[in-house]
Amino acid sequence: MTSSTSAALESLREALPGRVINPDGDASASGSADFTTLTNQPWSSTCWQTAAGYIFPENAAEVATALSIIKQTGIKFVVRSTGHNPNPGFSSIGPDGVVLDVGKLQSSELVDDNNGNNKIAQIGAGNRWGAVYDWLEEQGLSVIGGRDPGVGMGLLLGGGMGAIPNLHGLGTDGIAGFEVVLSDGHIVNATPQENADLYRALKGGGSNFGIITRFDLHTHPLIPLQYSITLYNPTDYTNINRATLNLQETMESDPKLGSFTNYQPTFVAVGLIRAGDEAASASEGEIEAFKPFDALESKMMTVCPTTNGTIGSLAKAMTHAVGEDKKKHIGTLTTLPSETLYNEVNTAWREALDLLPKDAVLHYTIQPVGSACVREGEKKHGGNVFGLKAVPQCWWVFTVEWPRESTPEDDEAARKSVNYLREKVEAAAKARDQLLPFLSATFASSEQPVLQSYGVENVEGIRAAAQKYDPEGVFQKQQAGGFLLRDVK
Ligand SMILES: Cc1cc2nc3c(=O)[nH]c(=O)nc-3n(C[C@H](O)[C@H](O)[C@H](O)COP(=O)(O)OP(=O)(O)OC[C@H]3O[C@@H](n4cnc5c(N)ncnc54)[C@H](O)[C@@H]3O)c2cc1C
Known part of the structure; x- marks a missing residue:
């Protein structure tokens, strides 16, 4: 030191x-x-x-x-x-x-919104989603947030992909306001009425402006869900992809649907989610949109049986192991949905598996996002700075996990596997005009140009807000990392 x-x-x-x-x-x-x-x-x-x-x-x-x-x-x-x-x-x-x-900022309070309609949940920046859902669900309320109970509020700064993104938009879109500590020591509110430029820039611009000490979230009356998580045999990828795409198409007319399809070398985990009273009271096998998955012969086992629950109980079912010491490297892309592309991604993934060092696991997830999700974001509370196109799309996440006791060569090989996969998918999507510019900050690796992916106008808005609220550039000069304006040339 x-x-x-x-x-x-x-x-x-x-x-x-x-x-x-x-x-x-x-x-x-x-x-x-x-x-x-x-x-x-x-x-x-x-x-x-x-x-x-x-x-x-x-x-x-x-x-x-x-x-x-x-x-x-x-x-x-x-x-x-x-x-x-x-x-x-x-x-x-x-x-x-x-x-x-910010982990000790554990406050949580419910206040009326300005219109006396819904309640606003004022959540200290140190809370985790599991605790937030438990607290709100006891009071018959839901918020849109993350799918793992251990993840924190930092998720909201980069988008916040929830279980049912098309119903109320991304987690970020549900933010009513931020309490922010600026580099001059002032504590300010950023809402659609107060410091509105900072409010908008924070909805995607992340850690370029100040330290968020409290997130104020719009609540909804408790959202009932029905969900299940099932494992399939990865060799059946063409049928699994077709079922995923069928569901994705149905999502365009039914925003209450959500799903994820996670490809692992030994299984494919498919999460099927539907919101609403009628879904939560439906019996197993009754939801029409899920039937293409029920028909798959490659089903291996059920890890979470059809459950009538909530966003909070689903998050508990999706809890990741805590205390693991694996190294991880990630990457992301956004593309249009396409059967040919989804199958090509699988081929590229199997090629990338050959690059892996010993005991490493490379997996990827198809995260469908519908046009309704983007429209919700546009119309809600002054919009966000993501620059998303209102079309059905897939937010890909590529992840490699490998042992901590690795050599520098292993580290290099592991990172290379994700980068290889990402580059292959990018090239395939580009060749067919199916690549979308957006890169999600929550799923991107540090070398990906996340802010640039929002488009020139949004970057200008982010830059103007950063110059106004952090004129001496403390967050650019002294902050070690992040998707920062200093890297946008
Ligand atoms: C197991 C797991 C499950 C996940 N599930 C989801 C999911 O369902 N949906 C989704 O969208 N993403 C998900 N993610 C991705 C996750 O959103 C990102 O990794 C996110 O960055 C993590 O948030 P965090 O609270 O741990 O933030 P950190 O990792 O602590 O911070 C992330 C970034 O935000 C900045 N930051 C954090 N808090 C503040 C603050 N208060 N003020 C200013 N800057 C701040 C940090 O400086 C850093 O640059 C998941 C990740 C994991 C590992």
Whole structure:
């Protein structure tokens, strides 16, 4: 650790007693676990970097104090919500900087919206989706958020793909307002009425402007769901793809439908979801749109039987293992739906499997998004900056997971497998004019040009907001990573 980093930490400790943890400091500060638990919190062990210190502010004023000292001392920093982003340097940093962890911002409050219609859920930035759903569902309410209970609110900054994206849009589209700490120490609200330019830019522009301390989300009366997760044999990919595309087509006339199709080497996991009272009271096999999957002979087993539940109970059913130490690398693309393309992706994936190092797993997911999802985003609360086309589309996620005890050659090979697959899919989609520009920040690797994918006009809006609300460029110069304007040439 350099002397300037030590001095910055000393200032942080003085100003925020009990909120800063560093290797030589008070490990019991903030009631947190030991230092290793903090360094090893991120989902991907590629991000298990040891920072000079971890700051745990407990309210927006403490975030402002921490940010002022970070700015004054010029120290490098990252903001962490729950660290599920697997890009090193986004919510993790090495010994030359500090992690500002918003995990202690655990507030949750229900307030009336301005029109006295629906309630707004004011959710501290340190909450996780599982806790949010539990709290709201007890009160007969739903919000649109993530599909894994352990993931945090950071998901909202890059889109927020939920279980039923076509019904009320993306998670981001349901944001009524943000509480933001700016680099000058001011705590501001960003809503369609107040700092409206910042509000819009934050809906996709991510970590370019300030630290979000609270997300205010529009709630809906409890959304009942019916869902199931079934495994199929991957050799039957042509029929599985056809069934996926049939369902995707039906989604255009039925926005209550959602699905995912995740290809793994030994199985294909298909999640089928329908919202609404009639779905939740339907008996097994009754939902017409799911019948092409019921007819598949390649069914291997049911991992989640047909269940009448909620967004929260579905998230619980989709819980990923916690405490895994695998390394991960991801990538994304957006394309039009197409049977030829979906089959070509499968062929490219099988080619990419040959590039993998020992004990690595490469998998990919078809995430259908309908035109209704995009239209919801456009019409709701001033829109977002994603620049999405209102057409049926697929948000692809390519993921490789490999052992932590790997050689640099293994690391290189693992990353190459995802990049190979991504490039093949991109070329195939481009050749048939089926490639869409959008890249989802929540599923992209750090080298993908996410902000540029939103289009020139949206980037200009993001840039103008960043210049206005962070005129000295603290978030560009001192933040270690993220999809930042400094990388948009
Ligand atoms: C198991 C798993 C399930 C997932 N499921 C979904 C899903 O259903 N839908 C979906 O859309 N995505 C999903 N994702 C992707 C996920 O949305 C992204 O990885 C997201 O970045 C993680 O959010 P986080 O809260 O952990 O943020 P972090 O990883 O902590 O941070 C991500 C980025 O946001 C910034 N950031 C976080 N909080 C703040 C803040 N308060 N203020 C300013 N900047 C901040 C960080 O600096 C960083 O750049 C999933 C990922 C995993 C690993």
